[in-house]
């Protein structure tokens with residue numbers, strides 16, 4: 001039988017229902033899809049491949065999915081550190097965004113973010129940012145999978161004047177990318193404290209009608225709860241519940257403040273939680289009770305948040321932080337073992353994003369979103385369990401090859417779909433402009 005691409009690796013972790021690790025196996029790909037996962041000797045005997053890739057000492061995993069980010073904020077990385085959320089947003093990030101965010105900022109920032117993510121084995125990101133049509137165009141050109149956020153906030157920006165206008169632009173984006181092989185869409189109302197109930201109910205109705213997910217920051221800090229209790233007399237999750245927004249469309253990002261009743265309610269409604277441990281640590285926002293959520297049956301996925309609050313988009317690093325933090329928070333060393341952590345960054349994320357029929361695991365008929373990681377480095381030797389090395393020891397520089405839809409987007413550690421030199425020149429120009437503007441602001 002003829003195949004286009006055959007990849008032989010020492011290990012494959014398909015992230016299937018049985019959490020298997022396959023030794024000396026091969027992945028066969030045709031038309032950008034996985035057509036077989038089989039022992040190497042069977043592949044060699046049965047398949048005639050146009051291209052064969054030999055990866056000794058490597059493990060193949062499904063592409064990592066960054067389930068919550070603001071990609072273009074990579075241009076604001078390190079601008080305002082060591083601050084709590086609302087000071088960070090109100091006094092630094094939102095003023096900087098009002099001043100700088102336009103289509104060219106989003107194009108350059110998103111390219112920078114995609115370069116970083118591809119090199120770190122991320123093949124898909126769930127984005128929430130201004131000018132999502134630019135994010136979508138840049139991602140599609142770079143061969144990156146994207147869930148583009150149809151954003152809504154109640155304040156005017158250069159992107160849109162009011163909630164109706166944000167929604168109108170989002171719906172146009174949804175239409176534009178219907179049936180696209182890389183880009184899908186999700187509603188992305190920023191949070192209950194920046195989007196009115198009227199707009200949230202409109203989002204609910206549209207999400208039900210179009211069958212698309214809803215991506216929202218929720219219960220990020222204790223302050224958010226205190227404010228909602230003062231102004232609404234209820235916790236934000238209860239407000240969303242009352243409006244009929246708790247259902248399998250909902251991706252609730254952060255969720256550091258949860259009582260036991262809320263966890264039961266999330267599980268009963270099928271809402272998903274996106275855990276962003278490094279952003280929560282850096283902004284001192286709190287801790288998401290991942291183990292309690294998983295035990296209750298809530299699907300939990302993993303995201304980095306933006307590079308201005310993390311400060312990187314490194315999902316291997318995020319995996320390690322999530323696994324270690326789960327143990328620290330629960331007081332149980334058995335909490336979130338490596339295979340479970342890997343599920344959060346792959347199949348769980350694909351489920352939350354509504355794309356699990358297409359990606360999230362290395363299984364027959366899914367898109368070939370594949371990452372090869374070289375485990376021969378000193379710090380991942382000796383090797384007893386590949387998943388343990390991946391989660392507890394590997395670094396992103398060990399990501400050597402990446403394919404998305406069967407197209408090679410990283411070859412020998414270098415991104416093949418972006419012009420890195422000119423990108424880095426443009427990023428340098430942004431740094432100089434933004435730093436000069438920041439100095440002028442602080443002198444005033």
Ligand SMILES: CSC[C@H]1O[C@@H](n2cnc3c(O)ncnc32)[C@H](O)[C@@H]1O
Pocket residue numbers: 070085089093094097128129130151152153190217220279305306309
């Ligand atoms: C409507 S575009 C997204 C908006 O979200 C801001 N943002 C980035 N990180 C966070 C966070 O952790 N909590 C709340 N809001 C965040 C970003 O700066 C954009 O304005």
Ligand SMILES: [Zn+2]
Pocket residue numbers: 068069070217253305306
């Ligand atoms: Zn965020």
